[in-house]
Amino acid sequence: MLETRGLTVRFGGHVAVNDVSCSFAPGTLTAIVGPNGAGKTTYFNLISGQLKATAGTVSLDGQPLAGLSASARTRAGLGRAFQLTNLFPHLTVLENVRLAVQATKEGAHRRGLNLWSIWSDHRTLTERADRILADVALKAKEHATVASLPHGDQRKLEVALLMALEPKVFMFDEPTAGMNAAEAPVILDLIRALKKDRSKTILLVEHKMDVVRELADRIIVLHNGQLVADGEPAKVIASPVVQEAYLGVAKEKA
Ligand SMILES: Nc1ncnc2c1ncn2[C@@H]1O[C@H](COP(=O)(O)OP(=O)(O)OP(=O)(O)O)[C@@H](O)[C@H]1O
Numbered sequence: 001m002l003e004t005r006g007l008t009v010r011f012g013g014h015v016a017v018n019d020v021s022c023s024f025a026p027g028t029l030t031a032i033v034g035p036n037g038a039g040k041t042t043y044f045n046l047i048s049g050q051l052k053a054t055a056g057t058v059s060l061d062g063q064p065l066a067g068l069s070a071s072a073r074t075r076a077g078l079g080r081a082f083q084l085t086n087l088f089p090h091l092t093v094l095e096n097v098r099l100a101v102q103a104t105k106e107g108a109h110r111r112g113l114n115l116w117s118i119w120s121d122h123r124t125l126t127e128r129a130d131r132i133l134a135d136v137a138l139k140a141k142e143h144a145t146v147a148s149l150p151h152g153d154q155r156k157l158e159v160a161l162l163m164a165l166e167p168k169v170f171m172f173d174e175p176t177a178g179m180n181a182a183e184a185p186v187i188l189d190l191i192r193a194l195k196k197d198r199s200k201t202i203l204l205v206e207h208k209m210d211v212v213r214e215l216a217d218r219i220i221v222l223h224n225g226q227l228v229a230d231g232e233p234a235k236v237i238a239s240p241v242v243q244e245a246y247l248g249v250a251k252e253k254a
Pocket residue numbers: 011016034035036037038039040041042043
């Protein structure tokens with residue numbers, strides 16, 4: 001279980017995330033919605049460790065994450081898809097995924113120079129990387145360098161790296177942003193496939209309400225940094241606070 005308690009960050013006089021307490025259970029995809037500037041990405045940054053909180057706590061399965069760097073939080077099981085920053089542009093697609101798979105395997109080097117073990121490790125890594133590339137529909141491009149890929153394929157590769165790390169929590173911040181109509185469904189299919197694994201917690205910041213409606217088991221709404229609604233999607237979308245604050249329905253019309 002991922003939990004934030006009283007999570008708060010101030011930038012000067014502005015409270016971008018204000019006292020947000022929320023728990024995210026495995027087997028649930030929670031969409032985080034709210035108007036521009038509501039604090040969604042900042043909330044993600046506080047959870048993943050890109051930003052230090054002014055107050056409050058983040059914990060995963062009871063382990064406090066407060067003192068941990070972003071990379072230590074990744075090792076603890078928080079997986080965040082980052083836009084392109086984790087990719088090695090001059091390596092091939094397969095090499096990128098193999099490195100990510102390798103990063104999750106502990107201590108292969110400690111077994112010493114055992115050629116059989118090195119060879120079988122290599123084979124296992126390649127097989128796992130192959131499976132992931134098939135899942136994200138990039139197998140045909142495995143020998144292309146990342147720098148030569150179109151934007152949509154680079155975004156798919158980010159998800160592949162995230163899958164390779166086998167996190168407990170998947171965090172997606174507008175995963176289809178900048179993708180064309182042909183590319184977006186591949187990413188959405190991947191998220192659908194991830195949802196089938198009931199041991200995973202998935203957080204999704206998303207502006208597209210059709211995507212939210214289809215994928216979310218639960219919606220939380222941030223507005224001016226505060227958690228203003230939380231619950232089952234149909235109810236949250238229909239609630240007056242969302243109709244007014246997020247969907248821009250005028251009070252007199254509602
Ligand atoms: N590093 C920072 N320094 C100062 N202000 C910041 C910083 N990061 C975010 N903010 C401010 O905090 C508020 C929340 O921003 P945030 O990007 O989290 O909103 P958002 O809900 O993700 O918006 P969008 O939907 O447009 O991406 C905004 O007013 C933003 O200008």
